[in-house]
Amino acid sequence: MFNKAGAALLTAAMLAVSPAALAQDDGGQTSENGDTYRQLKLFGDVFERVRANYVEKVSDQKLVESAIRGMLSSLDPHSSYLDKDDFQDMKVQTEGEFGGLGIEVTMENGLVKVVSPIDETPAAKAGIRAGDLIVGIDGNPVMGMTLAEAVEQMRGKKGTDITLTVRRGDKEPFEVTITRDVIEIESVRSETFGNVGYVRVTTFNEQTQPGLESKIESISEDLGDDLKGYVLDLRNNPGGLLEQAISVSDTFLDAGEIVSTRGRDNEDNKRYNADAGDMTNGAPLVVLINGGSASASEIVAGALKDHGRALVLGTRSFGKGSVQTIMPLPGHGAIRLTTARYYTPSGRSIQADGIHPDLKVRQAEVKPIENGERRREADLRGALENGQNGDGENGDGAANDNGEGAGSAEAEDAEEKAAQKAARLQEDYQLSRAVDLLRGLTLFQSRVLQN
Structure with missing residues (x-):
């Protein structure tokens, strides 16, 4: 006793x-x-x-660890105690592969809030969205659990099912059954939309900067002199490693401050600056953000916005502007402790406010309105001829991009890919606006230079 x-x-x-x-x-x-x-x-x-x-x-161990968890979790949503298993899981996550559902979560009013689902993971495929509140796990209410306990319950062996009770906005809660899997994150993906390069960064781990450089090189080689600019998609990116956020920002900047951190002690006050050299040679850049863009994503968006290097399009970001330091406890695990706040180059704190886009564009479903064919000048009786030789831009003299082999398998494959990209832009209104914005900017700039 x-x-x-x-x-x-x-x-x-x-x-x-x-x-x-x-x-x-x-x-x-x-x-x-x-x-x-x-x-x-x-x-x-x-x-x-x-x-x-x-x-x-x-056991004494459980009592002490529970006391430590309570002490840290009462400070803010991001300070926590990591036992040996949690600490190991965290290290695996930063390397780009881990087990689970594929969601970044935080705690809000006693419930688990989804910061963002990670692309191509079980959670994303099941329709989980940023901002969803998880109110139940396998029939057990989340209220009363710590964040660590809730996350522990959501973990499990690959192939096993878990049922989440989700509340979305003002709608009635609904259940979603998800099959757990090993989450292998491809942190950077890319494609082209006509003459616009598109780069999607899903998280900031050790693979991010090498992946970004590889994708930019690939796009530059594919489009060459036709390249009009880049869209950097940071939507639903929950963040990750600070050093990677700094490196990604530096990729597009030639000089200047990227981010600063300010804490209680002077040793926590640091400034991070860009090195000379912009990998994209100053090509026009649009950054996409939304409410699922957090932490490292906000550092990148804030740096590029403040330096006037990019136009930020979308909706206000999550607002996680605090720095967590991992402090190992030999023989026990580690503590994750909030030690500072992030500030953009202009000196504005990201915490609880987030990054506000230059152009606020909410995701929307766009449908064409059928008004029927209207009469034009050319339809009027006695209308004057155009007065120019040829049929103009849309005349019969227009070149056939498909050439003589338009019916070949290669041409059909190209047409199918083009149709898929057109459908993608039709479904993703924010991306469509970003691509149109880049094309408009480059068209305007080229005409100014011509005049």
Whole structure:
């Protein structure tokens, strides 16, 4: 049985962890230190009562770890305790492969909130969206769980099913059954839409910068002098490694500050600057963001916006502007502790405000309106002829892009890919607006140069 001597030993051990905080000096610290001793004695008393009188026997390790989890989780949604397994999982995630559903989550009003689903993962395929609230896991209510407990329940072996109860906006909760899988993240994907290069960054892990450089080189080789600009898609990107966010920003910047961090201590105040050299040679750039763009995504969008390097299009980002430092605890795991805030080059804090787009464009479904064929000048009786030779831009003299072999398998494949890209732009209104914006900018610039 745990006695007062045991409580005293526990308190003494805890005090030994942070002697600097309890050291007395001549500056009036004695009273503050005495209060700290009293609070730690209170903890020891509670620990003793729970250990001795709780209805079931609980190990000392569980009690202490639970106390640590509670202490950290009460600070903010992103500070937490990682046991050995959690710490290992976190390290695997930053390397780009891990097990689970494929969602980035946080805690909001006692419920698990989806920051964003990761592309091509079980959660994304099941229709989970940024902003969804998970209110139940396999029939168990989430209210009352810590974030770590909820995440632990969502983990499991590959191929096993989990049923989430989801609340979306003001609608009634509904259930979604998802099959767990090993999540292998391709952090950067790319394609072209006509003469516009499209780069999608899904997360910021160790593979992101090499992947970005490879995709930009590929697009540049494919389009050559026809390249009109790039769309950098950061929608539903939950963030990741700070160093990768800095590196991605540096890819498009030639100089200047990328981000600064400011904390409680001067040692937490740091500024990160771009190195000389823009990999895209200043090509026009549009950055797409939405409410699922968080943390590292916001650093990139904020840096490119503040430097006037890109136009930011979409909706306001998530607003996670805090820095978490991972502090290993030898033999136990680690703690994730919020130690600073992020600031954009203009000095604006991202925290709780996010990045506001230059052009606010909500995702929408666009349908053509059929008004019928209207009469034109050429339809009027006695209308004057155009007066120019040929039939103009749309005349019969227009070149046939498909050439003589338009019926070949290669041409049919090209037509099918073109149709798929057209359908993609029809379905993704924000992307369509971004591509049109780039084409409009380059067209305008070329005409200004001609004149």
